Amino acid sequence: MKILIIHTAFIGDIVLSTPLLKRIKEIYPEAKITYVTTPIGATILRNNPNLTEIIEYDKRGNHSGIKGLINLGRRLRYENFNLVLTLHRYLRSSVLSWLTRSPQRIGYDTASGAFLFTKKINYDKNKHEVEKILSFMGEIPKLPRKDYPVELFPGKKEVETIDRIWSENKLESQKVIAIAPGSKWFTKKWPLEYFNEVIDLLVNNDYKIVIIGGKDELFLNIKVQKNVIDLRGKTTLLEVAEILKRTALVLTNDSSPIHIASAYKTTNILAIFGPTVKEFGFFPWSENSEVLQVENLSCRPCAIHGGNKCPKGHFKCMLDIKPELVYKKILQILERK
Incomplete structure (x- = not known):
């Protein structure tokens, strides 16, 4: 199972997506998970044992403009992802999801370009952001926070x-x-x-x-x-x-x-x-x-x-x-x- 997560929002948003990685591994223990995020988002995700690869989407550099978006989409398409989860609600992320040509592309129903997804989930404003994100892998009744914590992994260099x-x-x-x-x-x-x-x-x-x-x-x-x-x-x-x-x-x-x-x-x-x-x-x-x-x-x-x-x-x-x-x-x- 090859799964792609697309999330290019603020640092806090990226941090709040880490419980989803644990949830995915519960459902698909052998899954290979790739995460597309901003260069600064990539720095906070480093050392996460649940991730196979982090790909930086540099909207102001290598991937600027439509050409950059298409080039990144082409790279992702070659990976043949089974499932793409688009946590960001902006149009670029929706288009990038579509460019992967994955048979399963899930995103929020309120996202710009939501019609490009094969499945849309409800963006419930009454839920915490972590709960919203976890709903990408199905509803979890009576969600205990301790079971799906935010997880960050400072390495040896940071600790020293x-x-x-x-x-x-x-x-x-x-x-x-x-x-x-x-x-x-x-x-x-x-x-x-x-x-x-x-x-x-x-x-x-x-x-x-x-x-x-x-x-x-x-x-x-x-x-x-x-x-x-x-x-x-x-x-x-x-x-x-x-x-x-x-x-x-x-x-x-x-x-x-x-x-x-x-x-x-x-x-x-x-x-x-x-x-x-x-x-x-x-x-x-x-x-x-x-x-x-x-x-x-x-x-x-x-x-x-x-x-x-x-x-x-x-x-x-x-x-x-x-x-x-x-x-x-x-x-x-x-x-x-």
């Missing part, structure tokens, strides 16, 4: 890198808190001055802080001080996963660290939701998680991905979540642990 960072900063016996202040969307970012207030409170109480993020987050004016280790732009995604595996708690916006941290049972997640809501299905899959949000705010949600500015101009969904509240919530969670 974080071992060195932990040793240099004497973090081995410390309760370490990770803070992820970034997001692609402005309105999904809790204010930086709020993050800095929380960092001050934690440092004053002898907690060690690790700041995580990509190169884009280097432009965020986070206060770096004693007991704050700034790793923005210095780590790969699997190194971030290894960091989050070792931390007691991660404080994050509604962004990919939520989903990366969900791979680890001992890591607590405190997620701040502003313009988005849990009902979109992208809340933490981990059971050791809490979401802070402003309840009963009539303008929430305003967009599924957030935006570049508050449509109402007041930004209450974020400004009304005060640093003192977040700090107290962090202490409550750590005391429970």
Whole structure:
């Protein structure tokens, strides 16, 4: 059985698809699974034992434009896949599925180009994203999260890198808190001055802080001080996963660290939701998680991905979540642990 997964969405979406790999192996233990994703998506999937091959779909490079899409489709067609699962709902992914000429091509009924699939499944907005994705292999009644966890696999290189960072900063016996202040969307970012207030409170109480993020987050004016280790732009995604595996708690916006941290049972997640809501299905899959949000705010949600500015101009969904509240919530969670 040769199975192809096509998913070229954001990092968090790719992470949330990993339970599907376990489900496929339950049904087809000998299956060879190929995963087509973005170059950055490929980095988070590396070392996954359920995958036979990862193919990078570089829409801005080797596979740009219609010609690039057709060339990739031609390559995939030669593989003679028995089944293609298209988790992404954009037209390019639907066309790529069709170009494989696989006899079974499954995708969402709401996808652009859904007519190119041989079978369409219901995109149920009321389900968590993991549950939606698992439905590609049939419904699972009373789905227990622990049976289909998010799984990431930092390798020897990633572990050694974080071992060195932990040793240099004497973090081995410390309760370490990770803070992820970034997001692609402005309105999904809790204010930086709020993050800095929380960092001050934690440092004053002898907690060690690790700041995580990509190169884009280097432009965020986070206060770096004693007991704050700034790793923005210095780590790969699997190194971030290894960091989050070792931390007691991660404080994050509604962004990919939520989903990366969900791979680890001992890591607590405190997620701040502003313009988005849990009902979109992208809340933490981990059971050791809490979401802070402003309840009963009539303008929430305003967009599924957030935006570049508050449509109402007041930004209450974020400004009304005060640093003192977040700090107290962090202490409550750590005391429970």
